Ligand SMILES: CNc1nc2cc3c(=O)[nH]c(N)nc3c(CCN)c2[nH]1
């Protein structure tokens with residue numbers, strides 16, 4: 001009996017939405033669920049206790065960043081990622097596939113490895129599938145992502161196919177190298193915006209024994225309609241009894257639209273990145289609190305929100321940003337993370353009550369009302 005299993009509890013009759021629980025050795029993850037991003041071992045500006053208070057069940061760390069700094073052996077000697085960060089729940093680590101291609105100065109990609117210049121100290125670093133798994137095992141995360149070859153879009157079919165086929169071969173190498181049954185391995189489906197390539201990639205990856213499947217290569221600048229189309233075209237080829245994770249997504253509307261297309265897990269820097277930029281997510285759409293219009297507004301960011309930011313007025317939070325006070329970004333990061341977790345909790349309840357379609361319509365109408 002594996003240490004991991006996905007309990008599919010309820011499927012929405014009208015859409016591809018699913019309600020489930022992903023069971024891990026560090027506790028259950030309620031799905032659909034949102035993972036806050038803790039790239040360098042911290043969800044920026046938010047203490048780990050506050051991250052737990054937002055309602056998060058699983059957080060994400062990044063192999064690329066942690067291997068470069070402080071180094072995975074240092075993390076191991078500090079007791080692993082859970083002990084170092086003080087997070088007792090499940091942790092998923094990304095493999096470095098995305099960061100290498102988006103942050104590292106790529107030197108070359110061969111069949112053997114991705115070689116890049118570190119964006120921190122310029123060192124040349126070689127990342128192989130085996131090395132990525134070795135690093136993730138040292139970090140001690142509960143879920144390890146395979147190393148994949150992520151290419152920027154738009155790209156020609158030949159380049160997309162080449163990267164997709166390499167990602168399949170690298171996924172196989174990751175699975176063969178893995179030697180810890182305390183760490184789940186998730187595959188990542190690539191294939192650009194081509195539904196045929198996506199189906200082919202999903203078929204090949206699902207023939208291997210992964211614990212979960214991610215939809216990669218999206219949220220890289222494509223139209224939302226294209227993201228939704230490709231997500232649907234991919235999940236239809238993924239097994240129903242495994243978790244599906246859409247990487248790097250997204251806005252609140254993207255979460256609901258992709259839940260409707262069979263996605264169970266999400267991660268995105270938006271709640272914290274937008275929070276640092278004074279943008280708060282609310283049921284009436286995003287609100288840029290730095291704007292003068294909020295100067296004397298005594299209302300909380302969101303009526304009924306239980307977070308510590310919503311004990312204050314919008315006017316106070318605007319003042320904090322205007323005065324360049326640290327507390328501004330901290331409070332709005334906490335509010336936005338709470339907003340995303342409450343949205344996922346309401347989504348899970350709506351699926352259980354067979355009213356997801358109605359719920360999605362109501363939420364999108366609110367976000368489009370944009371009165372503030
Ligand atoms: C923000 N958009 C975005 N798209 C991604 C695709 C991949 C992807 O295709 N592969 C991997 N390994 N990671 C991705 C990430 C990082 C997720 N934290 C992505 N982020």
Ligand SMILES: [Zn+2]
Pocket residue numbers: 301302305306307308309310334335336338
């Ligand atoms: Zn709040």
